[in-house]
Amino acid sequence: MVSQSSAVTERTVWELASTVVDPEVPVLTIEDLGVLRRVAVDGSRVVVEITPTYSGCPAIDAMRDDIVTVLASAGYEDVTVRTVLAPAWTTDWMSDEGRVKLAEFGIAPPERRIDGLVSLGLGIRCPHCGSLHTRELSRFGSTSCKALYVCLKCLEPFDLFKAH
Amino acid sequence: MNHSNHVKSTAITAESIADSSVVASDAVARYALGLGDDALVLAHRLGEWITNAPELEEDVALGNIGLDLLGHARSLLTYAGTAWDRSEDDLAYFRDESEFRSRQLFELPNGDFAQTIARQLVSSTYFVELYRALSLSRDATLAAIAAKAFKEVSYHLDHSTQWLQRLGLGTEYSRERMQSGLTVVWPFVAELFSADPAADALDAVGFDGIAVGVESLRPAFDALVPRLIVAAGLTVPELPAARGGGRVGIHSEALGPMLAEMQVLARAHPGATW
Incomplete structure (x- = not known):
């Protein structure tokens, strides 16, 4: 793994994660939607926080898998995607x-x-x-x-x- | 290549990312279980309308409402399961009828469209008041689930109110069927606002401010629903309350067959993923 400061890595991870699109509205990235909330890096451990649009929206599972896939292809192996409910998402x-x-x-x-x-x-x-x-x-x-x-x-x- | 192996955990949590995963205590989990079962059972009933509603838009509407409720159920059951190391699927598919803690209103068969709208009117009003209050819970996870759910159930209430008016003020025949729907549903209203043993247990051990005392929600229900019914040209039924007991595992004969259908696939292929 490249050695960078956490802040730089966080920015890189954010930019990678923000390429993931909504599977049902593929012109929107999860950053456009406001679904991507936070990225934290601790050593080689990456945590990405996302928030669901609606409680039952099945797209959240696809987005979570896509984030892991995108980060894994860039060499990030230890990725945790956490679904956070508060504060509740709004358009x-x-x-x-x-x-x-x-x-x-x-x-x-x-x-x-x-x-x-x-x-x-x-x-x-x-x-x-x-x-x-x-x-x-x-x-x-x-x-x-x-x-x-x-x-x-x-x-x-x-x-x-x-x-x- | 299976990238999902890299997912270490996917906790539903109201806590900040720095904190460790939240685990519910047994007492909180018992409370969350009842709320989760309410949402799950009603979600399944609404799903039964898909391809059967009077018009395509209602297939979509009832399916959407059911999907929101399923989301609430997933959050609540996942949270409850953290106390017992059981997943949402373990709780949904591998408990029997007497282990379900849902109030009896939600398991009522759909009946005709008007009866489903009557159940939606009562359910949505109840959920709006419940989640409004629960969003102030001292339990951060329950408060987060409730704050999100509140926005969604408010929209559901709007849907049932519009149909109540359309059917009540429509033709003589639609009015008659809407009135019959209310008659079927009404005896189950009282149970919604009766004591929840899991909530009382939390209060008893000093964890007050976590659960919502549903008895306190009845005035808000009484201030709204009878007025909506009268405004739709209908009569508020005066009927004795049904026996109740959903929160202690007593159910009507309708729940068993519903669960059999809901659970058969998961039980035939335990551990399967799709």
């Missing part, structure tokens, strides 16, 4: 870059809120044509984190990443 942690990538992928990003309560959006914008003339079809979508919408202008259905 307010999603990066600006992540929001742009989501919209480009065809998923409306979550509304911005102040202190997790007050919505700042005028409405849900269609990621295809940009119209705000949209309607909720179902509050539950293909994964825990999404709701199903339809655009009343271009008539295309789309997913909304729910504010949570």
